[in-house]
Amino acid sequence: MRLTYTSDLWYKNAVIYCLDVETYKDGNGDGVGDFRGLTQQIDYLHSLGITCLWLMPFFPTPNKDDGYDITDFYSIDPRLGTLGDFVEFMRTAKDRGIRVIADLVVNHTSDQHPWFKESRSSKDSPLRDWYVWSDKPEPDDPSQIVFPDKENSIWQLDKKTGQYYLHSFYRHQPDLNVANPEVRDEIARVLGFWMELGLSGFRVDAVPFLIENVGDKLPDPHAFLADLRAFMSRREGGAVLLGEVNMPYKDLVSYFGDGNGDQLTMCFDFIGMQRAWLAFARSEAGPISQTLGDRPKPPKDCQWATFLRNHDELTLDKLTDEERQEVFDAFGPDKDMQIYGRGLRRRLPAMFGGDLRRIKMAYSLLFSMPGTPVIFYGEEIGMGDNLDEEGRMAVRTPMQWSQSGGFSDAPPVRGIPGGSFAPERVNVADQKRDPDSLLRWFQLLIERYRECPELAWGDNTVLETGHPSVFAHRCDADGATVVAVHNLSDIAAEIDLALEGLDGCVLTDLLADETMEVADGTVRLPMSPHGCRWLRAAPRGDMPPEDASIIAH
Numbered sequence: 001m002r003l004t005y006t007s008d009l010w011y012k013n014a015v016i017y018c019l020d021v022e023t024y025k026d027g028n029g030d031g032v033g034d035f036r037g038l039t040q041q042i043d044y045l046h047s048l049g050i051t052c053l054w055l056m057p058f059f060p061t062p063n064k065d066d067g068y069d070i071t072d073f074y075s076i077d078p079r080l081g082t083l084g085d086f087v088e089f090m091r092t093a094k095d096r097g098i099r100v101i102a103d104l105v106v107n108h109t110s111d112q113h114p115w116f117k118e119s120r121s122s123k124d125s126p127l128r129d130w131y132v133w134s135d136k137p138e139p140d141d142p143s144q145i146v147f148p149d150k151e152n153s154i155w156q157l158d159k160k161t162g163q164y165y166l167h168s169f170y171r172h173q174p175d176l177n178v179a180n181p182e183v184r185d186e187i188a189r190v191l192g193f194w195m196e197l198g199l200s201g202f203r204v205d206a207v208p209f210l211i212e213n214v215g216d217k218l219p220d221p222h223a224f225l226a227d228l229r230a231f232m233s234r235r236e237g238g239a240v241l242l243g244e245v246n247m248p249y250k251d252l253v254s255y256f257g258d259g260n261g262d263q264l265t266m267c268f269d270f271i272g273m274q275r276a277w278l279a280f281a282r283s284e285a286g287p288i289s290q291t292l293g294d295r296p297k298p299p300k301d302c303q304w305a306t307f308l309r310n311h312d313e314l315t316l317d318k319l320t321d322e323e324r325q326e327v328f329d330a331f332g333p334d335k336d337m338q339i340y341g342r343g344l345r346r347r348l349p350a351m352f353g354g355d356l357r358r359i360k361m362a363y364s365l366l367f368s369m370p371g372t373p374v375i376f377y378g379e380e381i382g383m384g385d386n387l388d389e390e391g392r393m394a395v396r397t398p399m400q401w402s403q404s405g406g407f408s409d410a411p412p413v414r415g416i417p418g419g420s421f422a423p424e425r426v427n428v429a430d431q432k433r434d435p436d437s438l439l440r441w442f443q444l445l446i447e448r449y450r451e452c453p454e455l456a457w458g459d460n461t462v463l464e465t466g467h468p469s470v471f472a473h474r475c476d477a478d479g480a481t482v483v484a485v486h487n488l489s490d491i492a493a494e495i496d497l498a499l500e501g502l503d504g505c506v507l508t509d510l511l512a513d514e515t516m517e518v519a520d521g522t523v524r525l526p527m528s529p530h531g532c533r534w535l536r537a538a539p540r541g542d543m544p545p546e547d548a549s550i551i552a553h
Ligand code: GLC
Pocket: 065, 068, 069, 105, 169, 205, 206, 244, 311, 312
């Protein structure tokens, strides 16, 4: 791959790691994670190999939605530190070559934000139009209600002025009115502020809500996204907007800016994620092949962000009712594991019953998919969830650093998982010492992913395996090829793969010490239960000497 591509378009094959400063590491002993604690752990993140950190909201907040309810976009939640601590953290991350992006939550503010307090004070307030007010809102469509456990409308009557305000999420999160040019300027100012402090971009929260709730008041809502992207690119060419857009592929492409690619630089692949879970539930490759078949190629210089779990519920809203039920039956049969009627509030390792082979296969599959993988903190050590915590907080428990927890000397901000996922059994310190641990394997996976830019950049072809549980695809770029094969079932299989154009090549398994030769255009591959292989093809003469000698024997 040409360096002018891979280094300039760094995000195309980045490894993004999402964390919440509040639950990562407590540096001052008060039980709440903070920037000082996080800064101490940068070397851990560096040795893991991640290239970009995504920080969940760290701004002042009444914390009714875990920080997604902001009262000041230009400051730091005092529980997490100061702007000085933030700058020290940014400097340390930069020193270790780690980029940082942050949540940009501008669909709404907290109802405690001074802007909203001013806006609601009177119909004549100069900030009245910064939010969306209505005398008589349209009746609610139940599909618009994101948190049906807490809300039954997206409009809330404000008694003082007798008008209703729009809140796409909780009633304490009034929607900003981006139809107002002053609001759009202020949002750009927020971006500019944090970029000045070194951010490489933003994970844009709730994008469809942000631009669509303005109805016909903004003639072209997508033009707002394009303006924001242009503003950001003028300030810093390599900065990215990574959008949360959970929509069918056909509607989603417009968020990249259709063919132009001038809006969101990256979009999360929610559809691919949901189909992957269906594939895991069925132990069948079909839904994954379907994703690669249906998923549009992102416009030039844009990219998909792939993931299996994030900080929210594992949403299954785009599956059919029957498909969703299959995933519930397999991974979250108890009502308490389910949430909002559409998702699961569990972490992946717990859903796989701690089965290491299956956990590794799932992440190997994720990293081999075309796109940029995004992992949630703790996945690299196989952390479980704590269902005693309320709602989505079940998966947002403190990072487990050592047998005693190691997150804080004080009682932690959130309850730690027990049983087989307790820190005594799942922690960083033990796994660092164990060459066979999940953590060590993640390091290898990330290293290999970075060595195989074909996976993220290349042309992808799904290969026929003749076996319903085995998924295989090849990625070709600049004359180089990587073939990835994954067995979704717990039964061993043997497959024959036809590899066009690779006759006589040697395949090196990058996740294990093994090589094999393509003869008559095919290769026979034994696949262990939940086995995964990444095979780099090379003409025999190009083999490094030590590998060539293995073949000679
Ligand atoms: C996004 C976030 C979620 C938050 C919501 C409201 O969906 O991922 O955690 O509750 O927006 O800001």
